[in-house]
Amino acid sequence: MTFVENRAVITGVGQSQIGRRIGRTGIDLALEAAERAVEHAGLTFDDIDGVASYPGPVAAEGGFVGATTHDVRDAFGLRTTWHVSGVETSGQIGTLLDAAAAVASGRATHVLCFRSVWEATAQASGRAAALTGKSVRASGHSEFRLPFGAASPASWIGMYAQRYMHDFGLTREQLGKLVINARRNAGLNPNAIYRDPLTMDDYLGARMVSTPFGLYDCDVPADGATAVIVSRREAAAGLANTPISIEAAGAALYERHSWDQRADLTTMASHDAAASMWDTTRFTAADVDFATLYDGFSYLCTQWIEAFGFAEHGKVGPFLDDVDHYRLEGELPINPHGGQLSAGRLHGYGFVHEACVQLWREAGDRQIAKDVELAAVGVGGGPEAGCMLLHLADA
Numbered sequence: 001m002t003f004v005e006n007r008a009v010i011t012g013v014g015q016s017q018i019g020r021r022i023g024r025t026g027i028d029l030a031l032e033a034a035e036r037a038v039e040h041a042g043l044t045f046d047d048i049d050g051v052a053s054y055p056g057p058v059a060a061e062g063g064f065v066g067a068t069t070h071d072v073r074d075a076f077g078l079r080t081t082w083h084v085s086g087v088e089t090s091g092q093i094g095t096l097l098d099a100a101a102a103v104a105s106g107r108a109t110h111v112l113c114f115r116s117v118w119e120a121t122a123q124a125s126g127r128a129a130a131l132t133g134k135s136v137r138a139s140g141h142s143e144f145r146l147p148f149g150a151a152s153p154a155s156w157i158g159m160y161a162q163r164y165m166h167d168f169g170l171t172r173e174q175l176g177k178l179v180i181n182a183r184r185n186a187g188l189n190p191n192a193i194y195r196d197p198l199t200m201d202d203y204l205g206a207r208m209v210s211t212p213f214g215l216y217d218c219d220v221p222a223d224g225a226t227a228v229i230v231s232r233r234e235a236a237a238g239l240a241n242t243p244i245s246i247e248a249a250g251a252a253l254y255e256r257h258s259w260d261q262r263a264d265l266t267t268m269a270s271h272d273a274a275a276s277m278w279d280t281t282r283f284t285a286a287d288v289d290f291a292t293l294y295d296g297f298s299y300l301c302t303q304w305i306e307a308f309g310f311a312e313h314g315k316v317g318p319f320l321d322d323v324d325h326y327r328l329e330g331e332l333p334i335n336p337h338g339g340q341l342s343a344g345r346l347h348g349y350g351f352v353h354e355a356c357v358q359l360w361r362e363a364g365d366r367q368i369a370k371d372v373e374l375a376a377v378g379v380g381g382g383p384e385a386g387c388m389l390l391h392l393a394d395a
Contacts, residue, residue: 026066
């Protein structure tokens with residue numbers, strides 16, 4: 001059975017201005033993205049009866065919570081029959097998947113889903129100071145990390161990457177090929193933060209952040225918001241765009257929600273989510289035309305490559321060596337927009353946006369030349385992961 005029996009479709013997307021330290025609040029950016037998405041779908045705000053956001057009103061570093069569900073509801077005066085937010089979900093698109101279930105079950109008709117960040121502006125005074133200040137008292141999971149100087153996901157994920165390198169021979173040069181390809185794609189994206197060409201010497205010569213990650217293995221904090229309209233299929237007739245079907249989705253987590261206690265340290269929650277997704281669809285990895293895969297750190301993208309079955313477990317290194325396979329002109333283009341490594345950290349939703357504009361052939365200079373009908377979207381890292389297959393509904 002396909003995800004919610006193919007009753008949930010994407011009908012419009014929108015992004016705000018994207019940049020570094022642009023001096024706008026997360027709410028301002030969220031409202032701009034929402035307006036553009038509603039207009040793109042051919043709807044009005046009177047049609048919107050559901051709102052979904054991530055992560056909700058949680059305590060976090062500056063700019064991580066750009067706007068909440070209620071911020072957007074109140075700003076537009078929405079009358080909603082359903083809404084949700086929350087951080088205990090399957091990656092950043094977990095609440096988007098909840099929205100798909102809501103419209104499929106009749107609880108809403110058109111749901112505005114969004115993610116807003118303004119980390120570049122809010123943390124202009126220095127993120128590292130906020131993470132490592134001596135006055136911080138460790139609690140919860142942090143009790144086992146902060147006393148040892150592991151204050152950032154760069155350290156936690158770096159340990160996973162080192163284990164994979166030890167077991168399977170993945171090299172920094174192979175990771176570099178993935179990073180350089182992302183930058184090459186970003187050069188065609190006018191909204192990308194970093195567009196200048198990147199060489200292997202640049203990559204290897206950059207300062208180390210947390211072994212094995214150098215500066216270019218880490219995504220770039222940005223200000224920006226992305227909005228996606230999820231609609232009930234019956235209500236999508238006659239709208240501005242051909243509906244994109246959420247053909248299948250994965251949200252499984254088979255082990256503890258932990259950044260460092262997985263039984264097999266060469267896998268992550270992405271493997272669980274993708275495995276559960278493939279159990280619900282007639283499609284296979286060989287049917288996928290292109291992929292947009294979370295790269296908050298370069299290694300996370302490699303985990304999604306394996307999780308979706310594009311490379312066998314332990315063999316992602318040789319996959320990365322074959323750049324012609326996953327470049328924009330290749331058989332399986334990955335992150336045509338440049339991913340978070342070059343286009344900017346929009347915290348997951350940017351990958352959904354890129355998949356949709358590629359399927360609608362609205363990607364401009366970075367448009368994949370071949371006909372594309374099926375996209376794989378993987379979002380999240382460590383113990384948090386959600387994924388989708390997006391299918392152009394009338395293809």
